[in-house]
Amino acid sequence: MFLTIDTGTTNTRIYLVDGETVKDSIKINAGAGDTAKTGSNQILKESIQNGICRLLSDNALKEQDISAVFASGMITSELGLCEVPHVTAPATPLCLKEHAKTVLLSDVVSVPITFIPGVKNNTDFKSLANLNEMDMMRGEETELFGLMKLLKVKPPFTAVLPGSHTKFVAVGNEGQILSCRTTLGGELLAALSEHTILNNSLPKPLISNIVPECLNAGFEYSRAHGLSDAAFRVRLIHNFTNLTENERANFFAGAVLASDIQALGEITPETKVLVGGSDPLRGVFIHLLKTYTRCEVIEASDEAVNLSTVYGVLELFYLE
Template sequence: ALPEVFAKPIWFIPGVGNNVPEIGLHNCEAMDMMRGEEVEVMGLLAQVDLAGPLMVILPGSHTKFISLDERGRIAACATTLAGELLQTISQNTILAKSLDNKFADAINPDMLLAGAALAGRTGFGRACFSIRILEQFMPCDTNDRANFLLGVVLSADLLALKNSSAVRMHSGTPVVIAGKGVLTQGLSLMIERDDYFSAPVTVIDTGQQALLSGAGAIQVARARGLYRGPDPVSREGIKEMTRY
């Protein structure tokens, strides 16, 4: 307890990492870790009727791929810099003017998939520079070019998902995406159009995503025997929990 901070005991939830012994160049890609997303997944499982095995994707500044086994336990995770790459490229490279320093406002499937396809053929850097070529020589607007970049970045994410030794994705594993905005919409569309993925893709709506971290933390507290109150499936439930 820290009485000068709070009168009641404070419990910390540790992060989790992949079980990889003696990490070196030969196996460093198999290692990954997370600090916070694990409780989001627990909150998701507590609020949405899902059964493993699953691949849960949490898009964001650092997109997380989280593998759940048949019992709904976290088996492994992998991380990319998708959101940070989008921000950096959109605002701090020669492409900033071509993109008006912003992300896509709405998904344009044709431009999204075109960016992904070009990245697959020519690589990440060349596909990114092609956005400047589009600005100079093709009649498309800023949102179109931003979709093209989104496709380039997300194609790298899907390459990681399919090939990473950290999570060992199988084509028949159902995918659940819980996030907001164009990252979630773009990932969902690209996975649905990719022949590798044969299982359904479920996108969790924004209403169900509310308070995932809090709900997951309470599940941890319940398992530890620290909390025996009601499940907080709403803001009212979170407030009710403070009585315990």
């Protein structure tokens, strides 16, 4: 029996796994963002420690019953619990396994934790002109290898993994990670809807269901006039139209994510795009991709998304 820890910017998920079966999991409202805000990883450390204790207690287990702990995501960054250098793309599961780092953090759990490295693009900084070639990921590599195992997607393809950040990952013919590209899509949605004047015009949670015509309208307006202009239209829609708050939210999401679709680059009918992440963002991306590109879209199921990190760990360390 083992544990996997998946830490993002805002949340951490801990899974209890027996063989290839997830027995239980717990979501913690703590992530690398807490370290960035406070300058200390103490909140993250204590939250993970408490989460592990609760997960084990709920299942009548003790730490001695756990054979291994694996951690991926922002927990392996300078904002996490143990910084592990990125592996340079192209990256395979074997490459990640060979560069993983096992450390005992007795103030978190008495079982050594194996920290899985992230992946960075094979591009060094030369000038601001080549910034578009540089990028990195932490956590999405494990998630992606898990999705590939669960969904049996035949490479090559491009993966879209929305969350706090939207990650676009190019996967090569042999199933290796070639490169990635990142946007602040999810964080922008949260920041603009919660910390600007738009707070009064948008619901929480943001989207209850997709309204295609409103999503498309926001997307097209943003592409034509830019995000800042499009974002303020949400307030005007609130004050001067009869559109519902969910319809306003759809316009807003389309406006913010227009640049994310642009970041995908050239898409042809031969391009396969695997969309992961959780709804409603997954559904939004699927709709926009099907409406504004000609690619083949493959949708990950809720079950595959929920199990992706666990199966990524299995692919790296247990499955032949």
